[in-house]
Amino acid sequence: MKNIDFMRRAIELSINSVQIGGGPFGCVIVKNNNIIAEGSNEVTLSNDPTAHAEIVTIRKACKSINNFNLEGSEMYTSCEPCPMCLSAIYWSHINIIYYGNTRLDAAKIGFDDNFIYNELGKDLSIRKIPMKQIYKDEAKKAFLDWEQKVDKIEY
């Protein structure tokens, strides 16, 4: 299969998703030229605000290869990933992202992707959701424990 076939499948999933009551987003993850996982937006279907197409698909792909690291994989997604999904892609070590619509296309039909990208770039003190640092000395303990742990699994 070629790039265009994988993207066609992601788009097909995005179209089907609207029909079954999900958001208009679809995704596939490919490794060694095979689709190892596919998914679509299930936020309202599963009452899970994190269930964007890319997150759903990353979780399935990791389950399918029994590993939290997707290095060597490609993502095909019907829309530029929102910052939650893009960060998840970084954490999962996917190597390349192909996308169709953009965050501005998503904004035009009412989605907050672009707004959240802008919020993340702001200083904490001026974001819409207030962030307050408290109890910081006590919070250090787990980090010290982590540093000292000899058999930790890094990710």
Place this chain on the structure above:
Amino acid sequence: MKNIDFMRRAIELSINSVQIGGGPFGCVIVKNNNIIAEGSNEVTLSNDPTAHAEIVTIRKACKSINNFNLEGSEMYTSCEPCPMCLSAIYWSHINIIYYGNTRLDAAKIGFDDNFIYNELGKDLSIRKIPMKQIYKDEAKKAFLDWEQKVDKIEY
């Protein structure tokens, strides 16, 4: 209970997490002065790169109230959320975030939070993970279907 008690619980979860083989992060979500969900980092335990403490806890909180919208809730997290988790907080409409450690503290013990924040602020063309737009005309169909759908559930 007071702020300090909720944060103490998040910190306790972060410390326990290191002991059971997870990452050093813990979180609770509070609504009407009650903890409705708590969680810790399960990335390596569950082979899920999205299973950060905050994502795990958001998913549990939504399940507990059977809704994808957590408006009226507070998050207490042992560390400043990474951009994946912060974006998930925006999508879930949590109202305020209390945190202990910072992204720079996390960087010092080897986590990529700060690196990913920096990547998200860059133009797509110079990011570490390449992003290529393909097949954009075909991708528009699901967005048009979404716009025209009369019974859609927005989130």
